[in-house]
Amino acid sequence: MATSVSVAGFHKPLYSTTFHGGWGTSICGDNSTVLIKSVPEAVRVVKPVRFLPVMKNINEGKGLFAPVVVLARNIIGKKRFNQLRGKAIALHSQVITEFCKSIGADAKQRQGLIRLAKKNGERLGFLA
Template identity: 50%
Template sequence: MFAPFIILICNHLDQRQFNRLRSKLIGLHAQTITDFCHIFSIDDTTRQHLIRMARYNGKRLGLLA
């Protein structure tokens, strides 16, 4: 679904820039999940599960192409 967009961005950036951008975005997403869990007092085990689920869904949807 998103793979063509990700590949297009990858083609315009060199591999090092792309990996840097990708890692920043993944980190921001994980921090957003952590902030959400702190706001709603969700335990760390569930937070880790949510982050793993986000990674799995990202692979499935083509976000980690």
């Protein structure tokens, strides 16, 4: 006797020597079209869902400091490197914030300076 599992009142064997079409056939027997027709057309998925591409640094490997950054990441390890990079970015943002306070710049100008620093860091290779 095969081991089985019950889900929401439906009984499905955990393993079988033949394939009968999956969970849908346990509800409707061998005729899966009954199950398909029972789902409203507006709910049916016609095309597979596509995942968005992973965002990647477009300047990776480019910039004056990129070789040094890549070498440091390889020596100290990716996890530790990212921790140090995060601390450096946070300190730099604090310096920009203090600078903005001292000259009387508002939050919008401060955010613009932080974005500019990020762009420059990408171009120079610090974010490689």
